[in-house]
Amino acid sequence: MDMTDKDNILLEDFFKQAAQQQVEDNGFTERVMLSLPDHQAEKTHRLSLLWTWFCILLGVVLFFAFGGLETLKAGIMVVFQTVLTWLSVFLTTAPTTEVSLNPLVVLLVVAFVGVYLPYQTYRKLSAIL
């Protein structure tokens, strides 16, 4: 028997008892089972997401199927023409004296309409979808 064999036997003997050691469960399995992710909740979430997308898709299809695009175009044209009419009336009947506008107020209104409102809309839509 050479040194390597003796060394191997020494190591095997040393670890023999450790190899036979069984770790008692002591509630470990229960703890693992309690901390598993809930597949049912995930499934419900996935289903609700699918349902939302289905409704959106259905809405888009119905919109085009029932001529929603033409109605929308007509609506936009009406609004556009009303604004044009209102503007022409305003320009022809407006007083000649200058109306003083506060630039800060104009800036605030532009920021509100151009930045804040689109941002809030985007945020709310993201939360829903």
Next chain:
Amino acid sequence: MAELSDIALVTQVAVLHNKRAFDQLVRKYQSPVRRFFLNQTLGNEALSDDLAQETFIKVYVNITKFRGMSSFSTWLFRIAYNVFYDYTRSKKSEVSSLEDTPAVAVSLTSNLSPATSALKMDIYQALSQLKEEERTCITLQLIDGQPIDKISDITGMPQNTVKSHLKRGKDKLTDYLKNNGYDR
């Protein structure tokens, strides 16, 4: 209920989300997995249980990825090894690694006989002489009885690297045991 094979249990968990089947798998493998972590952490029971729990949760979440190319136990040990590897990597950035400050953490307050506790103490003290990779290879071979090709599958190391770690680890352990009078 008759004991089902691992593959049958895995199929039930993957397809039907059968938690009873997973419970059987955890009961069957909790001992080798926790023992594996105890050996890697030099007897730190709380840490070993946390890592073992994380391992079984990962197994449950990723069970559909098990393709049966290797045995379930090899796949399970591979996940356990990765969990431990991730843990040591995250710890290395905070404090020095276990091998730099070998601290045998076996709990002597457990319900073990003093002789068994002393033996565990000796084993963890001996294992603390090794680098992490050497310790993993040595314990997988000498305690868990895994052959070299399985150790290679579990750790993702080439077989020759595993052999090198085993050789170096065994040399260190033999020297340690001889210096401490275990060869008499």
